[in-house]
Amino acid sequence: MDSGTAVATPATDERVARQSLLNKLLGRPEVGALTGAVVLFVFFSIVAEAFLEWNSLATVLYGSSTIGIMAVSVALLMIGGEFDLSAGVQVTTASLAAGMVSYQLSLNVWAGALISLLIMLAIGFVNGVLYVRTGLPSFIITLGMFLMLTGLNLGLTRVVTGNVATDPISELDGFATAQGFFSSDIEIAGVQFDVTIFWWLLFVAIASWVLMRTRAGNWIYAVGGSAPSARAVGVPVARTKIALFMGVSFTAWFLGMHLLFAFNTVQSGEGVGNELIYISAAVIGGCLLTGGYGTAIGAATGAFIFGMAEKGIIYAQWNPDWFLFFLGFMLLVATILNSWIRRRAEVAR
Amino acid sequence: MNAQHGDPGSPEAADERGPQPPLVRLRDVGKRYGKVVALADVSLDVHAGEVVCVLGDNGAGKSTLIKIVAGLHAHDEGTYEVDGRVVRHGSPRDALELGIATVYQDLAVVPLMPVWRNFFLGSERTRGVGPARRMDVEMMRRTARHELSEMGIDLRDVDQPIGTLSGGERQCVAIARAVYFGARVLILDEPTAALGVKQAGVVLRYIVQARERGLGVIFISHNPHHAYPVGDRFLILKRGRPLGLYAKSEVTRDELAGLMAGGTELEELAHELERDLGATDVVAEFEAEAAQIKGRPDSR
Numbered sequence: 001m002d003s004g005t006a007v008a009t010p011a012t013d014e015r016v017a018r019q020s021l022l023n024k025l026l027g028r029p030e031v032g033a034l035t036g037a038v039v040l041f042v043f044f045s046i047v048a049e050a051f052l053e054w055n056s057l058a059t060v061l062y063g064s065s066t067i068g069i070m071a072v073s074v075a076l077l078m079i080g081g082e083f084d085l086s087a088g089v090q091v092t093t094a095s096l097a098a099g100m101v102s103y104q105l106s107l108n109v110w111a112g113a114l115i116s117l118l119i120m121l122a123i124g125f126v127n128g129v130l131y132v133r134t135g136l137p138s139f140i141i142t143l144g145m146f147l148m149l150t151g152l153n154l155g156l157t158r159v160v161t162g163n164v165a166t167d168p169i170s171e172l173d174g175f176a177t178a179q180g181f182f183s184s185d186i187e188i189a190g191v192q193f194d195v196t197i198f199w200w201l202l203f204v205a206i207a208s209w210v211l212m213r214t215r216a217g218n219w220i221y222a223v224g225g226s227a228p229s230a231r232a233v234g235v236p237v238a239r240t241k242i243a244l245f246m247g248v249s250f251t252a253w254f255l256g257m258h259l260l261f262a263f264n265t266v267q268s269g270e271g272v273g274n275e276l277i278y279i280s281a282a283v284i285g286g287c288l289l290t291g292g293y294g295t296a297i298g299a300a301t302g303a304f305i306f307g308m309a310e311k312g313i314i315y316a317q318w319n320p321d322w323f324l325f326f327l328g329f330m331l332l333v334a335t336i337l338n339s340w341i342r343r344r345a346e347v348a349r
Numbered sequence: 350m351n352a353q354h355g356d357p358g359s360p361e362a363a364d365e366r367g368p369q370p371p372l373v374r375l376r377d378v379g380k381r382y383g384k385v386v387a388l389a390d391v392s393l394d395v396h397a398g399e400v401v402c403v404l405g406d407n408g409a410g411k412s413t414l415i416k417i418v419a420g421l422h423a424h425d426e427g428t429y430e431v432d433g434r435v436v437r438h439g440s441p442r443d444a445l446e447l448g449i450a451t452v453y454q455d456l457a458v459v460p461l462m463p464v465w466r467n468f469f470l471g472s473e474r475t476r477g478v479g480p481a482r483r484m485d486v487e488m489m490r491r492t493a494r495h496e497l498s499e500m501g502i503d504l505r506d507v508d509q510p511i512g513t514l515s516g517g518e519r520q521c522v523a524i525a526r527a528v529y530f531g532a533r534v535l536i537l538d539e540p541t542a543a544l545g546v547k548q549a550g551v552v553l554r555y556i557v558q559a560r561e562r563g564l565g566v567i568f569i570s571h572n573p574h575h576a577y578p579v580g581d582r583f584l585i586l587k588r589g590r591p592l593g594l595y596a597k598s599e600v601t602r603d604e605l606a607g608l609m610a611g612g613t614e615l616e617e618l619a620h621e622l623e624r625d626l627g628a629t630d631v632v633a634e635f636e637a638e639a640a641q642i643k644g645r646p647d648s649r
Contacts (some may be wrong), residue, residue: 213483215473218462222470225459232457233471292461 029286030298032338036284036330037305044312051315054191061193064307065200066255068300070274071281072203073251075299077244078282079211081224081291082138084127084248086145088274093149094120094256095266096157099166108174109261117253123149124249128242138245150272157268168264175261182254183262196258200300203251207296220244225292280327281306284334305330370433371396372534372565373418373449379426380413387413388589389426395534395565400556402568402576404609405586411569414586415536418567419451420444450532452523454539460512464504465493467511468526496529497522500558502551517548521555534565541575553579573609577602585609 044051051060070087077084084090097119102112123145130141154164161167169175185192211217219240222230231237260266285302287294309326313319371394379389388410395401405411416422417429420438428435431447438444441451458467466489474485474492493507502521504514511519520540527535537556541549556579559566570576576583583600585592585608592608600608 209483213486215475215484218466218470218473218484221462221466222459225461229457229459230470232453235471288461292459 029293029295029338030301031286032334033285033298033301033305035337036334037301037308040305040308040312040330044308044316048312048315048317051312054189056311056315058191058193058197060307060311061197061304062307063310064304065194065196066258067277067281067306068200068303069196069203069251069255069258070248070278071285071299071303072200072207072296073244073247074275074278075282075285075287075294075296076207076211076220077248078279078287078289079224079291079294080220080241080244081227082131082241082244083142083279084245085139085142085275086123086127086149087142087248087252087278088271088276089146089149089153090120090123090249090252090271091256091259091274092153092266092268092271093123094253095260095270096153096166096268098257099169099260099266100157100160102169102172103167104160106172109169109172109178110174112169112172113178113257116256117250120249120253120256121246124246125242127249128245131245132238132241146275150269153268153271164268166266166268169260170264178257179261182257182260199254199258200303204296204300211296216240216243221292223291277306277327280331284331286338302334305334369397370430372432373567374430374433375418375427376430377427378414378417378424378429380417380422381425386589388417388424388586391427391584391586391591393584393594395567397533397565398560398563399581400560400566400568400579402570402580402583403586404570404573404576404583404605405592406571406609408588409586410589411571411586412538413589415451415538415567415569418444418449418534419536420449448531448533449536450527450530450534451536452520452527452538452540454542458511458519458523461510463508464497464511464514464522465490465507468493468496468507468522468529472530492529496525500525500528500555502555515548515551516544517551520544520552524552524555524559528559528562528564532564534567535559536567536569538569539571540568541570541572549575571609573602573605577605 050056070091074084074087094116098109098112098116101107101115102109105112127138127142127145130136131138134141157164157166182195184195186195186198187193209217211220219230219235219237222235223237223240227237259270281302282294282299283289283302284305285294285298285300287299306327309330310323313323313326373393373395375391375393378391378393380387391410391414393401393403393414403411403414413422417424420441420443423437423439429438430436431449436443436447444451459470462470465486469484469489469492474489475482476485477483490507494504497504497507500521502518502525504518511522514522524535524537524540540552540556544552553575556566556568560579560581568576568580577597581597583593583595583597583605585594585605595605
């Protein structure tokens, strides 16, 4: 520690050093991600002229929202100390279920969506109960769920449709309203913003409220930080964890509905690998892999970084092949930065 | 030395304390695990505003005793009274409801969470109804700060992760939490065991403050140097049986240490060392100490 800051704080309580404001800021989980987002934004603004246009911003935000909706619940689960490797394919499962049920039974698409929701919540419940009952790492349980769902998605779709994609559902009842709800554009000052952006922001706001201001939020931090301690003071650990797994499945359903109503038909092999993107977004946003630490805002910032990188590379007219390399690099830098900042903030207290 | 073991609840003792029954009274309590007798014939009273120290080496039955008082295990023999009424706890929650709180060594705190969140964890205060139901964060912050400063812990910032506090401070937060949530009897399981001298001092001062607030404290320790300054009475356990129950006036710290170690064992140890090492200063010291302990009036 440099002596300058220490000398600069006489008079008042010597323990409450002035620098603690900066440290407090640095101690926030999302600071690393925010810094990264700003750097990235400036970078792409310089290398890609089109990046600064409002339409580009809308595109970037849309890309961010499709990652961010999932990153919110994945971050909550991670703060609660667990992983869900099945998060990526769950999105596809949700779309397939709603699409096929609606088409095969000629239902109103809202009914199909509701049935899909029930299926998804059941999947999340199974993930959670298996974790709680067996005590196995969630990594293993959700890896199993990931493989099973990947197989089911492909297998059932072929059995039902004889194909690798679902039949189009745009002729069914309720399609227009469902599309309006899950996948429409909202015009602001002449720029079309996809409605998912607003859903995303709403989910982030709700998750932040839950984490910061509700008992459930206190429990989420506690079960991730130290489950035995949480149990000892009466926190319902099993219920909290199961609810977190179901939260991931809920957002998977929501994103699945968006994809279904945006594209009318779904490929059964989609979604594989996306779970790692959601987890990366949460980690870049400052969530600790070991649980007990992180914020929803951080995860949203992580998703925004992904959105910027994904579209920014295109605006800069680079080959999109570089995207994954770039993300991997971001992930490493962000994680190293985060852990360094946190250690520094804690030591400096 | 006048050991009062075997008659802690005599009518005279009750008169001294007035008509109020002790908060916790154990009479000839015992516990078996299968064939193993983990605890036998333990009698103990804990009054309000009193620190009772339970001392003993590893395996002496200290943890079994606190598990019975804390409601983790039910006793097999004897009686257990709270406020003069016979009880038989089925779970720690039963004990908690009667105001008997236990602070275990691992403390049940979540290191990454702020102090105030830890303080109220599992018993969060809320206001509002329905979806607007939220934690009363301001009240919880204020209360945590107030309760801690009441007990002499002046925290810079109740928002700091509890993991950044020292071991002694963390111990104190756990105790303050138990007190705030209505504990009348505090069971402290080796609160100073993992602490340095200075931090142990912080915790000991805190124990005294809890006593002054009128709580009954059961302080488990294997360190007579920690127990003696704060204790009012000392129960010494050995191999699951009481070796003696002393008021502070009846025993000195060195005697307490000697009783815990056991004079006979020291003598045996000295012989063994002599056989292995030959006669050295160390062995001579041991012999002297053993002789001193054995030379005292019978501890029973």
